[in-house]
Amino acid sequence: MREKNNVEDGRHLRSIITRNKIIKASHLVFSREGFRNTTVKQIMEQANIGYGTFYGHFKGKDDLFIVLMEDVMNKFFEIANTPFFPITRNEAKEIIYTQVLDFLQIADTEREIMKVFSEAIGLSTIVNEKWEEIRLRFIQSITKDITYAQLKGLARTDLKAEIVAQSWFFSNENYQWEIVFNNNNFSLEEVAATLTTMYVEAIYKEKKQ
Numbered sequence: 001m002r003e004k005n006n007v008e009d010g011r012h013l014r015s016i017i018t019r020n021k022i023i024k025a026s027h028l029v030f031s032r033e034g035f036r037n038t039t040v041k042q043i044m045e046q047a048n049i050g051y052g053t054f055y056g057h058f059k060g061k062d063d064l065f066i067v068l069m070e071d072v073m074n075k076f077f078e079i080a081n082t083p084f085f086p087i088t089r090n091e092a093k094e095i096i097y098t099q100v101l102d103f104l105q106i107a108d109t110e111r112e113i114m115k116v117f118s119e120a121i122g123l124s125t126i127v128n129e130k131w132e133e134i135r136l137r138f139i140q141s142i143t144k145d146i147t148y149a150q151l152k153g154l155a156r157t158d159l160k161a162e163i164v165a166q167s168w169f170f171s172n173e174n175y176q177w178e179i180v181f182n183n184n185n186f187s188l189e190e191v192a193a194t195l196t197t198m199y200v201e202a203i204y205k206e207k208k209q
Contacts, residue, residue, distance in 0.1 A: 022047050031112045035120040066130045080141040093200045101192035107176040114180040139165045153207045
């Protein structure tokens with residue numbers, strides 16, 4: 001029984017290694033060729049695998065691209081999931097500034113593959129649907145933080161948290177694409193500081209003692 005489990009564990013491990021190998025290869029090929037011009041054959045050649053192996057893990061190019069997108073966007077989600085329990089307005093501002101700066105820095109680091117994301121969103125229905133799902137996750141996370149701040153007396157309660165969250169995310173998303181396509185003329189620190197100050201000044205307030 002133990003020997004059977006060891007065999008199954010070995011197969012599972014090899015499957016994970018192969019899957020990650022395909023994802024890594026696709027990152028290279030998509031970054032080089034773009035979404036439209038990339039073929040499954042090119043990815044297979046880059047990963048040094050056959051058709052059976054590829055289709056044993058993915059349904060096709062779009063399916064693989066969504067997994068790659070999730071893999072990259074998880075870096076952004078780690079920022080969105082930063083614990084947010086400020087006690088003062090200034091503490092909230094410091095946390096938010098760090099989040100925004102980290103968000104923009106990842107966009108800068110992942111510039112080439114993010115360009116492909118933009119292309120794919122306009123070409124593939126399922127990729128576009130995945131992007132909308134990703135946006136919703138960000139907005140829900142921001143809504144949670146705003147709601148916490150409202151309950152603690154740190155944020156205005158006359159504004160609906162969901163609408164504020166959408167507006168805040170769209171501002172960050174806009175600068176994300178500006179950075180990806182090299183249309184930004186300011187330092188990331190300047191952008192993060194300006195966005196954060198505008199947001200905090202509009203939404204947050206000093207907690208009443």
